[in-house]
Amino acid sequence: MKQFISVTDVADINALIKKAMVCKAEPLKYQQLGAGKRIGLLFLNPSLRTRLSTQVAARNLGMEAIVFNVDKEGWALEFEEGAIMSGNTVEHIKDAGPVLGQYFDILCIRTFPSLKNREDDYSEMFIHQFIKYAGVPVISLESATLHPLQSLTDLLTISEQLGIKPLNRKPKIVLTWAPHIKPLPQCVANSFAEWVNAWGEADFVITHPQDYELSEQFTKGATITQDQDAALAGADFVYVKNWSTYTDYGKVYENDPAWMLTEEKMKNTNQAKVMHCLPVRRNVELSDEILDGSHSLVTRQAGNRVWAAQAVLHEILTSK
Amino acid sequence: MKQFISVTDVADINALIKKAMVCKAEPLKYQQLGAGKRIGLLFLNPSLRTRLSTQVAARNLGMEAIVFNVDKEGWALEFEEGAIMSGNTVEHIKDAGPVLGQYFDILCIRTFPSLKNREDDYSEMFIHQFIKYAGVPVISLESATLHPLQSLTDLLTISEQLGIKPLNRKPKIVLTWAPHIKPLPQCVANSFAEWVNAWGEADFVITHPQDYELSEQFTKGATITQDQDAALAGADFVYVKNWSTYTDYGKVYENDPAWMLTEEKMKNTNQAKVMHCLPVRRNVELSDEILDGSHSLVTRQAGNRVWAAQAVLHEILTSK
Amino acid sequence: MKQFISVTDVADINALIKKAMVCKAEPLKYQQLGAGKRIGLLFLNPSLRTRLSTQVAARNLGMEAIVFNVDKEGWALEFEEGAIMSGNTVEHIKDAGPVLGQYFDILCIRTFPSLKNREDDYSEMFIHQFIKYAGVPVISLESATLHPLQSLTDLLTISEQLGIKPLNRKPKIVLTWAPHIKPLPQCVANSFAEWVNAWGEADFVITHPQDYELSEQFTKGATITQDQDAALAGADFVYVKNWSTYTDYGKVYENDPAWMLTEEKMKNTNQAKVMHCLPVRRNVELSDEILDGSHSLVTRQAGNRVWAAQAVLHEILTSK
Structure with a gap:
């Protein structure tokens, strides 16, 4: 693997998930692999989990990680x-x-969309230019339209659950839009859709209010509906996420609390596990009740960020 | 020791001071103790000495320290x-x-008071919530009302001096209010009072202008007077510090240069050593004359921050 | 070497360049030299190359490097x-x-000029005060009037070129003023002039528009002309750099695109190599055409920053 900016960079999703599980079981198993290697983590936008989990992952592989907040420490x-x-x-x-x-031997970069000009954001010019000129492998720490380290974490988390409690059918995974107070990127939703579709081992449904359609480029293959109740029926995993509009780009038309997931709505599911990438606006996107309940996977997801990052770094280090 | 946010977390103050002295004498003595352990230093407010000394202390114990400026790099x-x-x-x-x-294996956090609502600040909600949810040992890098790493450093510095030049009586330690240009937290003063009282090996006097009473919760046991001259008489150590009002909360009533410590006032002491936690506003809180004089311990105090932090980390690592 | 703030701190420029070449050839040759040593990188102003290259250099020597953005993380x-x-x-x-x-065992500091008061800036009070009170060796990461790590890199880069394609005469090196949109320090130009003059192995010409004279303190020994064409004639190396006025301090009088180096002007040179310290305002200071052309050394110069820093650190570590 020479870069990691989309699921299309991954030859075998399940093999990558398996590698992440190996790293989780034995964090320091490959601690010699990155010895003497140096990784640069460049942030054009803020980060908590992504930055810290990638630093930890790099160190677990024996690499030196240097963080550089380009916008604040540079120019x-x-x-x-x-x-x-x-x-x-x-x-x-x-x-x-x-x-x-x-x-650096490997460069990682985070660069958010402007949410002002769709064509510009979806061209992914920033990260493509970065790859073009860096001359070393590049890992996306979230770009204008995708967040692949998050999606790998998400599939790792789902796979873990299916390992604990296997189903004799494909799991039903629902991505549901949630209210928020301000326009957010479509990255996490796009990326989750892209990965679940590429994975192909789920019955995948996306539900959102009118006018919140995501780009077909990522959703193609999923069932899409504006009926949240129908979507949730029998769901095994519910991924909750806000995103701003794609068609009339970067808007928040509706911030309807009715779309917030509740315990009541969850009754309709197959005791579904609830997922979110964090940070989450409590009692706006998701209720305390659900986040603090036994069905929430959000803390586990965030913990898994380390192993997803470690698997990707391992892949890049061994394919150089 | 499972947390370090107050002197009440310390079973034996003198044993902790002794451990700090051992670390100072041989900084790398325990460099294997923290191998493979990771410490997170989270700052909601700026820091110089606390951040750098704790980083150095962690490294001396073989731990990896990662700094995260929550407010600037996160949200x-x-x-x-x-x-x-x-x-x-x-x-x-x-x-x-x-x-x-x-x-992380250990988390450290700095979070200042608002100085707007006393009840909120003195509830120490931020650090208590952090401890409640972190699930790993937490060290205060200064919280709303206390600064225990500073106080441990202060007692270490006093103990060193008493070792060099023993007294055949309890030392007289005076905490004196000093002028400043803006309202500061009561943390360092509260914490110093709490520690000296708990230590119990000093004749302890606090002096400040009218209306600058500290909370009895921390000062109980000390002699309190508004007569600075009387307080200073025969003092062996003079700790200089500004704080804003506690009763009518967070105010600066009096910024009276008359309270600034001078060489003239020092004549009344027993050739007292002068202490300050830094940063100090020169010629506002303390004169150049005293800070640059031979009785100042401020640089030594700041240097001792490393050994205080190292002793606390050692204690936490060995009691896990 | 006890400090590195000017070429006057260097006993033998060519020996230092040679040491940098050794580090470049074998980056980890001296990786035991700095074991257990700690270097502090203090920034009062932003940095990209200087910070990262010095971190890398320190690590190559086995030192722990800690970055502290004094202005943003402290006060x-x-x-x-x-x-x-x-x-x-x-x-x-x-x-x-x-x-x-x-x-810290070694301290590095970056502090820019105000460009408001020449006397203050040229007194270099900040870095001199820092050296006076730090009590350990100090390396300039660019001060008010000089940027010695850049200049060492520049001479290293020139020496490399002369090694690849030797001349049977002194190389002609031209420092040419370039347009910019805002007033910049004179540091890089001063420092380059100071180093080339001290090196003494070049035919050195400085060219700039009227009123952009640099301080004689640094330029003495160079040929100075306002005729850019004449300066460029037969040049082997062209160093391009903007600076604001020195005499009527800190101004931008002329921002004349006519001074921008073009391929047309380069025809007059001896197929000169083009240098710049970066960051460069493309198509303002220097055209894409030249920066992306085969004669540009800017990327190589920036890469060499690591080896220049490593040579200086090596020198300080071995002379302590």
């Missing part, structure tokens, strides 16, 4: 080819990329 | 139970705590 | 002797310096 980068840099950007990725590629 | 945390998170806070400690507890 | 420092600190500065370097000197 604004330019990504546009041919730009006349007389504005706010101080350094072009054409210059910063190859320099960073000389200092 | 605002919610600490209130049952909050409907439709405001500025992005993640609840109920979610962040257990996640961080999965990534 | 404003006071540098003026005798200051009555009733303003914005929270801690005096007289207190912070000795404390940091207790925590």
Whole structure:
């Protein structure tokens, strides 16, 4: 694996999940693998879980991890080819990329969408330019449209549950839109849809209010409905997530508490496990009742971020 | 020791001071103790000495220390139970705590008081919620009302001096209020009072202007007077510190240069050593003359922060 | 070497360049040298290359490097002797310096000029006060008037080129002013001039528009002209850099695109290699055409920052 920005970079999803499970069972099993290697974690946007779990994963593999908050500790980068840099950007990725590629063996980058111009965001120019110029393997710590480390964690968490309590059928996985107070990226939802579809081992349903359709590029293969109750019926896993509109881009039309998942709605499921990528706005996106209940997997999901990151790093280190 | 947020967490103060002295004499003596352990240093507020000395202490014990400036690199945390998170806070400690507890073996946190609502600050909700949800040992890097790593350093520094030049009586220790330009927390003063009282090996006097009474919860046992001259008479150690009002909470009534310690006032002492936790506003809280003089212990105190932190980490690592 | 803030701290420039080349050839050759040593990297201003390359260099020597963004993670420092600190500065370097000197074996600091008061900036009070009070060796990561790690890198890069393609005469090195959109320090230009003059192995020409004279303190020995074409004629190396005015301090009089280096102007040179310290404002300071062309050394220069830093650290570690 030479880069990790989408599920399309993964040759075998189940093999990667298995590797993550091996890392979880024995965190320091591969602690010699990354000895003498250096990984750079570049943030153009804030992070808690992603940053810390990736640092921990790198250290478990014996690598040195250096965090650099590009926006706060450095300056604004330019990504546009041919730009006349007389504005706010101080350094072009054409210059910063190859320099960073000389200092690090692997580079990780987080870069959020603007949510202002869909075409720009969905072109993923930032991360593609970064890959083009870095000259070393690049891992996405969440880009404009995708969050693959989260999705790998999600499938790892689902696989663990299916291992504990096997079903004699495909699990029903529901991705349900949740209310929020401000426009959020579509990354986590896009990425989860892309991974579950590529995995192919689930009965996958996406439910959201009118006008919140995601890009078909990622959802194709899933059943899509605006009837949340019907979607939840018999669900084994319910993934709760807000996202802003895709079609009329980056808006929040409806912030309807009726879409918040409740215990009442959960009765309709097959004692479904509830998932969320965190951070979660309690009692806006999801109730305390559900988050603190026995069906919540959110803490376990977040803990699994370490092993997902470690599996990806392992894959990159062994395929170099 | 399962947590370190107050002197009440310490079974034997002198034993802890002795351990700090051992660490100082031989910094790398226990460098295998923390091997493979990871410590998270979380800052909701700025820090210089506390952060760096704790990093150094952790490394001396072979631990990996990761600093995370929650406010700058992450986002605002919610600490209130049952909050409907439709405001500025992005993640609840109920979610962040257990996640961080999965990534780290020990967690350290700094969280300042608001100085707006005394009841809230003195409830120490932030650090108590953090402890409740982290699931691993927690060390205070200064909380709303206390700064125990500073106080341990202070007693270590006093003990060192008493070792160099023993007295055939209890030392007289004076905590004196000093002027400042803005309202500061009562933490360092509260904590110093709490520790000296618990230690019980000093003649302890607190002096401050009218209306600057500290909470009895911490000062009980000390002699309290508004007569600075009387307080200083025969003092062996003078701890200088500003704090804002406790009763009519968080105010600065008097910023009277007359309370600034001078060489003239020091003549009344028993050639007292002068202490301050730093940072100090020179020529406002304390004069250059005293800070640069031979009786100042402030640099030594700050250096001792490493050994105090190392003793506490040692205690936690060995009692797990 | 006890400090590294100017070329005057270097006993033998070519020996230091050679040491950097040795480090580049075998990065981990001296990985035991710094074992157990700790280096503090203090930033009062932002940095990308300088910070990361120095971290990498320190690690290559087995040292632990701790980064501290003084302005963002700490608070404003006071540098003026005798200051009555009733303003914005929270801690005096007289207190912070000795404390940091207790925590670290070597301290590195970046502190930019104000560009408001030439006398103040050129007094280099900040870094001199820091050295005075730190009590351990200090390395400049760029100060008010100089950037010695950059200049060492520059001479290393030039020496490498001369090694690849030797000349049977002194190389002609031209430092040419370039347009920019805002006033920049004179540091890189001053420092490059100081180092090339001290090195003494070049035919050195500085060219800039009227009113952009640099301080003679650094340029003395160089040929200075306002005729860019004449300067470039037969040049082997062209160092491109903007700086603000020195005489009428900190101004940008002329931001004349005519001074931007073009392929057309380069025809007049001896197929000169083009250098820049980065970050560069593309198509303002330097055209894409030149930066992306085969004559550009900028990426190589930036990569060499690691080896320059490593040579300086090696020098300090072995002369302690």
